[in-house]
Each structure stands twice: as C-alpha cells, then as structure tokens.
Amino acid sequence: MTGRFPASADAAAGAAPSEPAGEVAAGRADLVLRGGAVLVMDAAATRAEAVAVVGGRIAAVGSSDEIDRWIGPATRVVDLAGRAVLPGINDSHLHGSWLGARWPHTFFGAADPAAAAQVAGTLVRTREERRAAILRAGRLLASSGITSYTEPGIGPGEDDGETGCFHSEVLDVYRELAASGELLQRVTLLSLYGILDGPSDLSVVRAGISSHAADAGEPGASDPAWLRVPGVKIFGDLIPLSRQAWTDRSYDDGTHGDLLVRGDTIERRAADLAEMVRAAHLAGLQVGVHATGDRTIGLVLDAIADAEAEPGAQRARDLGHVIIHGDLATPAQVRRMAELGVWLNAQAGIAAQTEEWLAGLMGADVAAEAWPFAEALAAGVLVLSSDAPVLDFDWRRGVADADARIVAGVGGGAGAREGGVGDHIAEALAAARARLHGLLRAYTAVPAAQDRAGDWKGTIEVGKVADLAVLSADPFEVGAARLPEVDVDLTVLDGRIVFERTA
Ligand SMILES: [Zn+2]
Known part of the structure; x- marks a missing residue:
C-alpha cells in the first residue's frame, strides 16, 4: 500500500x-x-x-x-x-451486560465448554449487579481496543427475563454511568419491547415504539457522544441451526422455519412483522431486526422499502436500519440492502464455527452460500460484530474468520490472465490488502456509519x-x-x- x-x-x-x-x-x-x-x-x-x-x-x-x-x-x-x-474498534452488536455477567463463558468457542454449559438462570438481580456487569464488560472490551459498542435489546420485554441482563434497569444504569463519566465505551442501545429470542405481539411492540418515539426528547437524556438510544430491536426469526430461520430452502425434515411473531397463520405473522418495521420507521427510529432466513430478510427489506415510500417518511438510508445476522441472505438481497442503505451486521465466527452443522441441516450448497461476506463487503453494507457473549469479543479473530470465508468462496475461478507470475502475485497481494482494509473498516468506520456517527468517530x-x-x-x-x-x-x-x- x-x-x-x-x-x-x-x-x-x-x-x-x-x-x-x-x-x-x-x-x-x-x-x-x-x-x-x-x-x-x-x-x-x-x-x-x-x-x-x-x-x-x-x-x-x-x-x-x-x-x-x-x-x-x-x-x-x-x-x-x-x-x-x-x-478504536466498534463492536456493533454486543450484549455488554450479558457479557459482563457471563464472561469467560461464551456460547461458541468457549475455553471451557463444560463450564459454559453450566451457566444458567438469573445472572444479575440488583442494580448493583447490573452496574458491576457493565463495568466488567467495559474493562474487558477496553483491553481489546474496543471503544464503542451497540447493546442490542434492553427493555421492558425482558423485565421478567431469565438472565436479568436485558432488564429495563440496565438502561438506567447505562444512563447513570454515562452521566458519571464511567463508561469505557460509547454505547448505542436498541430498546426491546418484545422478548429476547421469543415471539412478540404486534400490539405490545407497537405500543413500545410509540412510547419510545414520545420519549426521544426527554429531559435528562444522556450525552449522545456516550449513550444513544436511537431505535428498537425486533426479532424476526430465530436461527437456522434450530430450523427456525424462515427460508425458501428446506431443512432436513422438510420444514421451512417460521417467524418469531405471535399470530395464528404465517400470513398474519408476516403482516404483523412488516407492521412493526413500518411503525418504527415512520416513528423515525432505527430498527435492528434479528433476521437469519432469506424469507424473513426479504420481508423486512420489503417493509422498509414500503415505509420509506409513504408520504413524508424519512429515507431508510437516513435511519440506518440493520439486518442482524442475515445468515441466509441471498446475493440479490445484499444488493437491495445497498440500494436501500440497510446494513448487514454479521458475525464471522458463527460462520466459522457452525457451517458444518448448517450443511448437515440444509445441505452443503446452502451452507457454502450462507453468510455472504464477500458480496456484502463489495456492496459496502458489511458491518462485523461479535454478538458477545455468543462468541468472544475478539475482533481480530472476526477479521481472520471473515477473510478466510471470503478467500474460500473465491475458489479457483479467477481464470487465466495476461502477465507473468509476478503480476499474479502482485495482484493477489493487492486483493488481500484491499480485503483486509475493508474488513478492518467493518469494525471501525462502517459501524460508526451504522451509529450515524461517521462525521465524528x-x-x-x-x-x-x-x-x-x-x-x-x-x-x-x-x-x-x-x-x-x-x-x-x-x-x-x-x-x-x-x-x-x-x-
Ligand atoms: Zn445478539
């Protein structure tokens, strides 16, 4: 270079x-x-x-x-x-309070898998415990060069949740730490009105979106350089590994997964998920949708396109919506994300650690086409993150895993070109450097854009x-x-x- x-x-x-x-x-x-x-x-x-x-x-x-x-x-x-x-590294999808309460016990790649499997039930109960978990996560992340993260999903939907890590009080603690200058990262937080990894009701989520929009200008809100709550997290579907990503493909048992929305029929559930996205968009909120199946991703992109086409609606690009995970996104959907200005927030470690498992459930072809990092990087929509404590928060490993997956996908199809061996080596080196630059940007400049803070970080x-x-x-x-x-x-x-x- x-x-x-x-x-x-x-x-x-x-x-x-x-x-x-x-x-x-x-x-x-x-x-x-x-x-x-x-x-x-x-x-x-x-x-x-x-x-x-x-x-x-x-x-x-x-x-x-x-x-x-x-x-x-x-x-x-x-x-x-x-x-x-x-x-400073920006881990744009990371559960800070949960990480602080669980570490070193991750779900994938745990140093001690047996011990990690033992961690269950309520991890934090009191305000003091929540505060301690966030501060602990902050120190861990600081030791990894991480200076910003997105805490995706804190709110009333989880006030009775099992771990206690996503309780509304976590937001209060973040506000307190932002005010006292104790945060060791700048935090973007998405509110959760449904429940984590569980089905949500349209009426509940819509009420949450209305209250969120009404509260946006509340007095005593935090310094936006340290804590912002720009929108909502919505669960579209679960994950392919549990056969719960909603997909046009088939699982080994002939099923196609489902949406994570309450409703008697798939049509009802689909309409209600679209309405959640629409309501949040029209309220001017950023939406992060947990969407892993291609049908779910397509539905969400349609809902975003429809919402921005409504009279007076903001452009999707200005709200910075995020498809979270996007495991089975198709190349056409990635191109559409680029057209709309929607981010694909992905975790390379999930691909590295579960591709074989996915191949067993959906076939080797589907597994090879899943996690389209190369397409997303080329389209400018790829944002990398750890989803810690699902994975650990090692962004260096994330870059290495994403690079390996892209390289594996390139295969031998480059074809013969003019020029000597030296030209080919130079070309390959230049491509590797460009890829590395893109992947490092996916942990720095691009997540700053996801935070709509690209003008100052x-x-x-x-x-x-x-x-x-x-x-x-x-x-x-x-x-x-x-x-x-x-x-x-x-x-x-x-x-x-x-x-x-x-x-
Ligand atoms: Zn997550």
Whole structure:
C-alpha cells in the first residue's frame, strides 16, 4: 500500500486553517503517538506516521516530523516504534451486560465448554449487579481496543427475563454511568419491547415504539457522544441451526422455519412483522431486526422499502436500519440492502464455527452460500460484530474468520490472465490488502456509519474523537490470518489512555 499523506491535516479535514500551523500546534498536544503506522481507515486507505490529540479530539495527523511540533512539556508521547494505530474498534452488536455477567463463558468457542454449559438462570438481580456487569464488560472490551459498542435489546420485554441482563434497569444504569463519566465505551442501545429470542405481539411492540418515539426528547437524556438510544430491536426469526430461520430452502425434515411473531397463520405473522418495521420507521427510529432466513430478510427489506415510500417518511438510508445476522441472505438481497442503505451486521465466527452443522441441516450448497461476506463487503453494507457473549469479543479473530470465508468462496475461478507470475502475485497481494482494509473498516468506520456517527468517530481524522487502538504490529504486514496473534497494546478513549498492556 502506498502512503498517501494529506498536504496538511487541516486541509484533509476540510477545516480552514486560520493561523500558521506551527504556531497553533506548538506544544499543545495532550497526547502524541509517533513513529508508527497510523491507519486512518478512510475509504482511500490513508496512512500516516503520527497523530496528535488535544482535548479528546484528533488535532493533527501526519508524518512524525510534522506532529513533533505538537509536543510540549505536558504532552504524553507514545513512541510507536513501528507499531500500528487503528481507530478504536466498534463492536456493533454486543450484549455488554450479558457479557459482563457471563464472561469467560461464551456460547461458541468457549475455553471451557463444560463450564459454559453450566451457566444458567438469573445472572444479575440488583442494580448493583447490573452496574458491576457493565463495568466488567467495559474493562474487558477496553483491553481489546474496543471503544464503542451497540447493546442490542434492553427493555421492558425482558423485565421478567431469565438472565436479568436485558432488564429495563440496565438502561438506567447505562444512563447513570454515562452521566458519571464511567463508561469505557460509547454505547448505542436498541430498546426491546418484545422478548429476547421469543415471539412478540404486534400490539405490545407497537405500543413500545410509540412510547419510545414520545420519549426521544426527554429531559435528562444522556450525552449522545456516550449513550444513544436511537431505535428498537425486533426479532424476526430465530436461527437456522434450530430450523427456525424462515427460508425458501428446506431443512432436513422438510420444514421451512417460521417467524418469531405471535399470530395464528404465517400470513398474519408476516403482516404483523412488516407492521412493526413500518411503525418504527415512520416513528423515525432505527430498527435492528434479528433476521437469519432469506424469507424473513426479504420481508423486512420489503417493509422498509414500503415505509420509506409513504408520504413524508424519512429515507431508510437516513435511519440506518440493520439486518442482524442475515445468515441466509441471498446475493440479490445484499444488493437491495445497498440500494436501500440497510446494513448487514454479521458475525464471522458463527460462520466459522457452525457451517458444518448448517450443511448437515440444509445441505452443503446452502451452507457454502450462507453468510455472504464477500458480496456484502463489495456492496459496502458489511458491518462485523461479535454478538458477545455468543462468541468472544475478539475482533481480530472476526477479521481472520471473515477473510478466510471470503478467500474460500473465491475458489479457483479467477481464470487465466495476461502477465507473468509476478503480476499474479502482485495482484493477489493487492486483493488481500484491499480485503483486509475493508474488513478492518467493518469494525471501525462502517459501524460508526451504522451509529450515524461517521462525521465524528470511526476514522483517525482531524476533528474526530480521539478513540484509538495501538497494535503490536501493522495488520498489513501480518495479514488477516495471523491478525489474532497481534496484541492490543494501548486503548485511547476520548483522548484518555484507558488500557495499557503490561506484559
Ligand atoms: Zn445478539
């Protein structure tokens, strides 16, 4: 990758420099990271060597020589010694309170599967326990370079839920932690008016959507830089592995799955799910729909398209709706997501760990076509996340798994081309780098867009918040497959160092 340095950091950010850069800069930085690979994660794959932070914001990005002007007596200087800096990682679908209550017991890939299987029943009961779980998750995630996440599904639907982790009080605790400045990540939270992984009633969800929309401007709402509640989580269907993704394909027992909506007939359930999506869209809310089957995904995309076509309705693109999981999404549906501006939020580890299982239930062809990461990446709609504690929150493993799946899908169909062996190697290397860039963006810049916060976070550009992760090596030198071996050395949140690796 060739370096592409902006002529000046101010020019890169589009801001008009009002004073000579040297005088503005002199000695003013709170924090400078220099002498490494600063991976901006903009679409152009800009690389720099150093970054200066003032008051929680990125003040300058450039060569080490340029940035050294910002160093003064009060500046903390981190010598990168060739290490890399990424924007802080954004795990855009992660259950923070549940993770904090369960860790290290994940559902897939657990270090101790027997112990993980033992975890059952209520995990948190009191406000104090909920607070402790969120803070614990925050520390774990900070140690992984994660500075933002989406907590997908907290609310009254789960006030009697088994684990206690999705109870309405969890939102109160998040608000409290946002107000006291104790959050170690910026949190986007989706309200849940139905129940988690269970059937919901249209009337209940619709009432929840109305109350949510009415509350949006409530006094005492949190600082949106730290906690936003922009919309709702809706369960469309369950998962293919339990034969409950609603699909045009067939499971091994001849069934096609179902929707997770109450109603006597499939037509009723389908109409009610569409109405939930419509109501949320027309209320101006972002909707994250748990949708794994192709029929469910198609229904949700139709509902979104219909809603935005109504007079006076906002564009789907401006609300940032999300298909969550999308296991059986077809290539045509992925293209439609791109047309509508709907994100596909997927977990590469689920594909890596369950493809064989899915092949047993639906056939090897279906399993090979499932989880269309290559299509989604090419279409610009792919957002990667961990769904922790379903998987662990290792985004490096997520990048490696997504890359492996894309590479496996490419197969040998590239065909013969002009040019020598050297050209082919160069081409393959360039493709691998472009893929890695895209997958790293799917954990940084793209989820910032999912959060509708792409103008102030997600890349290392002047004026954006200083949320950064320092890695022990440059991912582009290591490659996607070996990225899990790279350490997170330092995590910076809002200009503050919130994690520093000691060993
Ligand atoms: Zn989830």
